[in-house]
Amino acid sequence: MTATLIQPTHVLDLRTIPPRERHPLIFGRFDGLAVGQALQLVNDHNPQPLHYQFDDRSYGQFEWTVLEAGPSVWRIQIARTADAVNAQPVARGDSCCSGGACCG
Structure with a gap:
């Protein structure tokens, strides 16, 4: 899938x-x-x-694009591509550490 860059609605500086x-x-x-x-x-x-x-949570509803890949700064665009209707979660064996405690 080819990523489409969209002007972000929000920029969140998680740092x-x-x-x-x-x-x-x-x-x-x-x-x-x-x-x-x-x-x-x-x-x-x-x-x-x-x-x-x-x-796991929003399968089929988003597109994840890495805009900058470290080493000190990571920029990610997450675009909504569909509503939650009829989306099916994917079973994964490698879930996030401690339910989000990894500092995402």
Whole structure:
């Protein structure tokens, strides 16, 4: 799939947010997006565990695009591509550490 860059509705600099608040904030913002809107995350590490959570929680509803891949700054665009209707979660054996405690 070819990524389409969209002007983000929100830019979240996660480096300034306490770790336990990050994933709930991200999912709350994502849930508020209309199809065709996107948010951009800025982080100090690879947010791959968050990507796994998106696969589990919002499979078929998003497009994940790495805009910058470290080593000190990671920028990710998460675009809403569909509503939650009829989306099916994917079973994964490698879930996020401690239910979001990994600092996403």
